[in-house]
Amino acid sequence: MxxxxxxxxxxxxxxPSPQPGNKSGSPLSSFEFWPGWAFYTxxxxxxxxxxxxxxxxxxxxxxxxxxxxxxxxxxxKSGILDMxxxxxxxxxxPYTTLITGTNDTQRALEALAEKGLSVPVVVKPDVGCNGTGVKLARTEAELTAALAAFPRRIKLVLQRLIxxxxxxxxxxxxxxxxxxxxxxxxxxxxxxMLTGNGHSTVLDLLKQDPRTSLLLHIYTPRLKARLNDVLPAGETLDLxxxxxxxxxxxxxxxxxxxxxxxxxxxxxxxxxxxxxxxxxxxxxxxxxxxxxxxxxxxxxxxxxxxxxxxxxxxxxxxxxxxxxxxxxxxxxxxxxxxxxxxxxxxxxxxxxxxxxxxxxxxxxxxxxxxx
Incomplete structure (x- = not known):
């Protein structure tokens, strides 16, 4: 091994705070977010x-x-699991699949029901990598929005939320x-995740953390609708x-x-x-x-x-x-x-x-x- x-x-x-093995004390390693071409050459x-x-x-x-x-x-992805x-x-x-088209929500609910499943589910493209396009649908409304966000005739995997x-x-x-x-x-x-203090906005909290402050380009596009929200003290927000x-x-x-x-x-x-x-x-x-x-x-x-x-x-x-x-x-x-x-x-x-x-x-x- x-x-x-x-x-x-x-x-x-x-x-988490920086790990003991990171002698620089930086919240990121020296190469953690290098451009892909630089690291993988x-x-x-x-x-x-x-x-x-x-x-x-x-x-x-x-x-x-x-x-x-x-x-x-x-x-x-489903082809591998099917083996x-x-x-x-x-x-x-447990999971099922769906090819986007028309009446997606109804067809998705029927496909889930056939497997004994229901929302919440994770929706992800059958061909993909690095988590691109992965959506969490907790309700039927969120399932509808997630399915509509994909182009037509895309095969999706709908998997029970673990x-x-x-x-x-x-x-x-x-x-x-x-x-x-x-x-x-x-x-x-x-x-x-961020933990609110009752007076700082989500953007302020991102800037205050030693790690997220270095990765604003990753977090802010996903959280743009909430950047000016003030989290109540003790409330958490998954990034x-x-x-x-x-x-x-x-x-x-x-x-x-x-x-x-x-x-x-x-x-x-x-x-x-x-x-x-x-x-x-x-x-x-x-x-x-x-x-x-x-x-x-x-x-x-x-x-x-x-x-x-x-x-x-x-x-x-x-x-x-x-x-x-x-x-x-x-x-x-x-x-x-x-x-x-x-x-x-x-x-x-x-x-x-x-x-x-x-x-x-x-x-x-x-x-x-x-x-």
């Missing part, structure tokens, strides 16, 4: 070198060969010639709903909470998804103690080779540690993909992947702002 830096317990009551170069070594730049797409591009881009067998499906939060508050990302790796998988990364995802780093969630390394019981449970689940070998499983869970025992959690979604070990966005992670984790995981996906190709599976091909990436990029641009 990859050795990672110490974990911290997830926080749900307020924006070395990763792309490493990918190219591995592609040359293996003679196929798309080798990783064979790591999960039953999924479009192995989950690198353009894959269907789950009887064991795995018990751990996945009652657990805590969220984590578990990175799972299993080589085809290994009977047992491993959890290479565990990341806790905190939803930051985001989607647990994604680039959307404003706060990530903490939870490697110390990876236990044999949790590995056994996740391995049992993932081996019930045919030919799945590499990716991140996003879950909500009741408590750290229960998660360590492999109990009382539900799967939100399962991501393939396009996912990353998100503990790198813990503010205490150094740039060297982040790249070490990135290189380790991409090296593993090339190794797994090569083994699956020897079994007779095929990679998706470079240009097919590029075409799907472009299609996904256009879709993402058409989605509404996430909650």
């Amino acid at each position: 990859t050795q990672l830096s110490p974990s911290s317990q997830p926080h749900t009551a307020s924006i 070395p990763v792309v170069i490493y990918w190219i070198l591995l592609g040359i070594r293996y003679g196929d730049f798309s080798t990783p797409t064979a790591a999960n060969p039953r999924i479009e591009t192995g989950g690198l881009c353009g894959e269907s 789950a067998g009887s064991v795995a499906s018990r751990w996945i939060a 009652p657990y508050k805590n969220e984590a990302g578990l990175f799972y790796i299993r080589h085809p010639d290994s009977p047992r998988g491993e959890i290479s990364s565990l990341t806790y995802k905190d939803i930051p 985001v709903f989607a647990g994604n780093h680039c959307k404003g969630a706060i990530f903490h390394n939870g490697a110390a909470d990876i236990t044999p019981a949790l590995v056994d449970r996740l391995d049992e689940i993932m081996q019930d998804i045919p030919d799945f070998h590499f990716g991140r499983v996003d879950v909500k869970f009741e408590s750290v103690e229960a998660l360590r025992q492999g109990e009382k959690f539900e799967i939100i979604e399962i991501n393939g080779v396009g996912s990353e070990a998100t503990h790198i966005w813990d503010s205490s992670t150094t740039l060297r540690e982040a790249y070490a984790a990135q290189f380790h995981h991409y090296r593993e996906t090339f190794r797994i993909g090569a083994k699956k190709k020897k079994e007779g599976w095929k990679s998706s091909g470079l240009w097919h992947g590029v075409r799907l990436w472009r299609q996904q990029k256009r879709l993402l641009a058409s989605y509404p702002m996430n909650d």
Whole structure:
């Protein structure tokens, strides 16, 4: 198992203070919000070198060969969940799908009822990434608004709102010639919130906090209707709903909470998804103690080779540690993909992947702002 830096317990009551490993004392790491091209250029170069070594730049797409591009881009979220067998499906939060068109609300309610579901639900695009377009619909009116915000003929996933508050990302790796998988990364995802004092506006509170003051460009567009509101003393306001780093969630390394019981449970689940070998499983869970025992959690979604070990966005992670984790995981996906190709599976091909990436990029641009 990859050795990672110490974990911290997830926080749900307020924006956490800087972690002990962050020697600068800054609420952000030195690279946490670099432009994507700046952080990922070395990763792309490493990918190219591995592609040359293996003679196929798309080798990783064979790591999960039953999924479009192995989950690198353009894959269907519901399609992955639909592959789950009887064991795995018990751990996945119930969901249904809908293609936007006409009379969406009525059709959505009927589709939910068929699965024994009702509002509140989470509405998210079936093809997407980084939480783009994810909406929380607590009522039928909010469901109507959420569905109307998407373009027509877009496939959506409507998933029961999981009652657990805590969220984590578990990175799972299993080589085809290994009977047992491993959890290479565990990341806790905190939803930051503001606490009112009875006289400061939401914008004032954002500017007063050492972390949110540096990320106003992330929070203010989503909260523009409430920026001048004064929160009563003690009242709280969640800044985001989607647990994604680039959307404003706060990530903490939870490697110390990876236990044999949790590995056994996740391995049992993932081996019930045919030919799945590499990716991140996003879950909500009741408590750290229960998660360590492999109990009382539900799967939100399962991501393939396009996912990353998100503990790198813990503010205490150094740039060297982040790249070490990135290189380790991409090296593993090339190794797994090569083994699956020897079994007779095929990679998706470079240009097919590029075409799907472009299609996904256009879709993402058409989605509404996430909650």
